[in-house]
Amino acid sequence: MEVFRTVLGDVSPEKSGVILTHEHLLYGYPGAELDHRTVLDYDNNVSFIAAQVSKGMAEHGYGTLVDMTPPEVGRHPELMAEVARRTGLNVIAITGFFPERMGVPYYWRRQTVEELTDFFVKDLTEGMVFAWQQTPYRAGAIKIATGQESVTPMPSPIGPNGRRIHEVEDRVIRAAGRASRIVGCAVNTHTDPMDYRVTNPGIEQLDILEEEGADPAKVIIGHAFVEPNDDQLREILNRGANVQIDHIGIPWRVETAEELDELMANALVGLLADGFGSQIVLSFDRWFYNPRSDVTESDPQLANERVDLGYLFTHFVPRLKSKGVTDEQIQAILVDNPRRVLSIKV
């Protein structure tokens, strides 16, 4: 039997609705949970998130959302579960980590591949730990991340393994590959757009995941937009992996959302013409609640919480249709493809 492993338990993928493969119900960079200015007003925050989710479900058919927030970025299992209870949304949490330069706490940098594998498998099969407490809420997918994110974006240097992947990231990715093989779950990745100028970060991630036995058909290479050229995307797709075009309506690393839409729509139309329609997924990378929205307000590159809940459906899908993309192709991208990749055999 195939299931989605949601925070409220295993459910049938048949009732997936529209699937958003990379979102964040609560988001704060590592350390934000220690700040006086970010203390949660828990009930109000949950209500705020749930109200948006309910609107997205009613008006745009959201049915399943992967909360791609890693443990050190404010992953909050109980909050996810409460939003799921109040709205009926399938919420899939992840285990895994942020890029090494932005995350992976020191404690975890010291762990072996075996220990990291065990951590991921326990999150996926027994339940995640939150603030020193075991919770009953299981993760349903794994996140890995690479890239030299900084105030001034730049490509990653070559790491000790000869790839543009840092030492700790290498271990995390190996553990993710093993855990994915053991549990049969998806791995969704963060690539940094700048790295596509010097390498194919999706291929570097796939190389390591496959060395550890992961099935490329269960891998989604994320943030595959802006920088990658068509050949780089085809190289990933020819390996049997999936590509996620995200930041729909969020002008990350470009001037305007409009500019990004056009870039992504053209890339997508080209890939569809080449027959890769069953290996593409779409998402926003939206922050449903960002406790520091006061600081991000002035920074258009951090507009993740301000994108309209329907933008994907009211702006991006019509743009695709105007370029000849069919309803069947859109159904595959928003429902069938992510459903297949996120399903776990039990």
Ligand SMILES: [Zn+2]
């Ligand atoms: Zn994200």
